[in-house]
Amino acid sequence: MSQKLKNKIEASDTTINSLLKDQKFTIDYFQREYRWQSKHIKLLIEDLTSTFLKSYSTEDKRKDVVNYQSYYLGPVVFSISPDSGKKSIVDGQQRITSITLLLIYLNHLQKNSDHKVSISELIFSEKFGEKSFNMTDEMREPCLKSLFETGEYTLSENDDETVQNMLYRYEDIVQTFPDELTREILPFFIDWLIENVVIVEIIAYSNENAYTIFETMNDRGLNLTATEMLKGYVLSNIENKEQRTEINDLWKREIQKLHQYNDNADQSFFQAWFRGKYAVSIRPGKVGSIDQDFELIGSRFHNWFKDNHRTLLDLNTSDEFYTYFKNEFPFMVKWYLKIWDAQTEYTPAIPHATYINNWGIAESLQDPLLLASINIGDTDATIMKKIDFVSRYIETFTVRRAINYRKFSQTSIKYTMFNIIKLIRSNNLDLLGQNLTNEVNKIQEDWQGVLEFGLHGQNRKFVKHLLSRISSYIDNIVGKDTTYVSYHHPTGKQFEIEHIWANKFQEHSDEFDQENDFQRWRNLLGALILLPSGTNQSFSSDKYDDKVKHYIKENTYAQTLNSAYYAKNPNFLKSEIIKDLNFKAHNDFKSNDIEDRQQLVQRICEKLWSVEYFEN
Known part of the structure; x- marks a missing residue:
């Protein structure tokens, strides 16, 4: 060459x-x-x-x-x-x-x-x-x-x-x-x-x-970002030199905090903040429609702020700019990052933030929803409750859609979610709970979808999420201190989806003429549990009579298949919730047993995602 x-x-x-x-x-x-x-x-x-x-x-x-x-x-x-x-x-x-x-x-x-x-x-x-x-x-x-x-x-x-x-x-x-x-x-x-x-x-x-x-x-170079242009505009509206210097220093500190999480976290933050607290319009789904608040904040939030701070944020004077960014800006950064932390590391006060990190909606909708209701005058405990309530709604929405084989792409749900953002904006805790209860009751997809729901090649991630939620929930009822993370992504040995039926069509010829019918029943949610990876592999091909003996050593949800579990566990037997759920052992595991188990899962889901959670 x-x-x-x-x-x-x-x-x-x-x-x-x-x-x-x-x-x-x-x-x-x-x-x-x-x-x-x-x-x-x-x-x-x-x-x-x-x-x-x-x-x-x-x-x-x-x-x-x-x-x-x-x-x-x-x-x-x-x-x-x-x-x-x-x-x-x-x-x-x-x-x-x-x-x-x-x-x-x-x-x-x-x-x-x-x-x-x-x-x-x-x-x-x-x-x-x-x-x-x-x-x-x-x-x-x-x-x-x-x-x-x-x-x-x-x-x-x-x-x-x-x-x-x-x-x-x-x-x-x-x-x-x-x-x-x-x-x-x-x-x-x-x-x-x-x-x-x-x-x-x-x-x-x-x-x-x-x-x-x-x-x-891959070098950042000297081009100004939207965040830097917003900063320049904000500082230009603060006339007092000392106040301008103070906000400039504060801005640097807060952006540095955001950048410790991600190089683009500052831009995602401003988009979530402005959409969650101030956006009042969204582009209609018609050809030729003009971008509105929601889209403009997503593409050029610095320009949107410049055009709307007087009408939507009520910022007109130098003192108003100074006071607003001195107080509101670090407050919103703090809670944006706390949400981020709660999503990536299980936080008992905000458990649903972790759940929606694994099974939620697009961040362009989810982040504004999570910030919409919080107010600078709220206590930390109130804010965490609000974030958990909204996360709970998001998870309920996505789970109910998923078990009914419905998608929740951004384009299909953005109008619904944007209306909820506006509905819950700055709500107090009682009103937030009432509004979210009403919104859950409006979800068209109901829990009966569980009866026909099963594992297929493209929903393994969701099935793992659902079984992790069910397994930890049943554990907690009987006094075990496991969490969702214990099953979904524990440190060390992982859990895998276990088919209660081995993949042996010939062993079920008394019930099925066609293998595809057998496979459909084998993959139904009621025929699945979670087991540690090594355990799952060691007896996944065994017959049910042999498997059920091992299940007595596993998580509560798996243990309930074995009749011996019902004889020696007073916490389980005395629980009113367990009585309402109507558990029963399965000495054999035929298609009618799967059907029973499928109905049990429906009852668990109805209890687990009950709107009573929103009662403050």
Whole structure:
């Protein structure tokens, strides 16, 4: 390769279609792990689908998609080896992996459609009957292959962080992708995704140049952020020099606290604060509608503040600016970070914050909801109760939707949640409890959905959440001090979902003629429990008669299958709640036993998520 070519750098805007079609590239060693979290993939889906829906009209033909609004996904940096000519991705593999997972899901959605869009070649290329995926990494291959072919993948002990995250983010896509885009609109969306989502492709012909570009792009540089522009505007409205210096110092301290959590936490904070406490409008779901408070705060909150502080925040004078940011700003930062802490580490006073961190809604809605009701004059105990109440509502909403196989994507619930934000804004605790009780009672999906609910390849994350909640709840009734974390993500040995029936269709031929009927019953929620990973593996294929003897050593919910448990546990037998739930042992475990257990789960859910919780 000539020195001239080696020093060459090319940059051009391109589409997902052009970037991925029949392409192959390796992943550089220093960034092989795929580390996107649930919030990242949910935000991407939210951004993509909302941008598409701004342009879509039911009157459009597919050819009209070319004129739809574009979406900028960001830059991707490639290096082409001077020796082998192989293309490696230096920066952008997190986004490309995520887009690949989305394409796999979309390909499944359109399988039975009469208007398929050709996207399989964006996911893999095929030679001599062998599929190979666009990002070549042997650790990813089995997971990608299984997801592409079946939409499911079973994790093994050998799977690394990347494979686990790929599976979990695929499940997030399944849960988050809006229902309204899964029908006749789907080909329009796929066309838009692969042709109107813009990427800047940067190609360097030497590793040295590629790494230099990577470092430059990941350096914060001197560009002012929205937070810094907001700060400048706020300080310009404080006339007294001492007060201005005081707020400037305070601002630095509070932003530093936020940055200790995440480099972008300051921007997420201001979006949550302004949406939760002040936004009064949201863009209607019609083509051509103009962005309102909710969207403007999400995109340019500094400009929104500049345009609305007089009318919505009642900030007009220098003293008002000074007093407001001296008091309200650090107060809201404090509780935003306390919520963050409670979500990531179980806090007994705010337990539901942890639950919704694992099974909640999009952060763009969830964070404003959590901040909406709190007031600077509230005691700490009141604020924690408020945060827990709102978290409780969010979890109740998501669980009831999930057991009825309903999604809760941002686009499908944002109007409901935005109205609740306004409803509970600055409520006292009694009013908050009343309002949330009323909102729970309005949820259309009821607990009867449990009777038909079971495990499938794309809801394992939710089933683990549900069983963790049930298992810890029953433990607590009988006096055990386990928590949700004890089952969902304990330190040390993990818990896994145990099928009470072994996967042996032939052993159930007396009840089932077809294996798919057997599998449906085997996967029903009433036929599942949680067991420690080693225990689960050691006797997962045993017959029920042998398994039930082991269950007596496990968590209370598992123990209740064994008749011996009922003879020696007075706390269990004397509990009025247990009597109301009507537990019973199962000496055998046939389909009618699963049915009984399914009804038990419904009763547990009704008790566990009762609106009585909101009574102060």
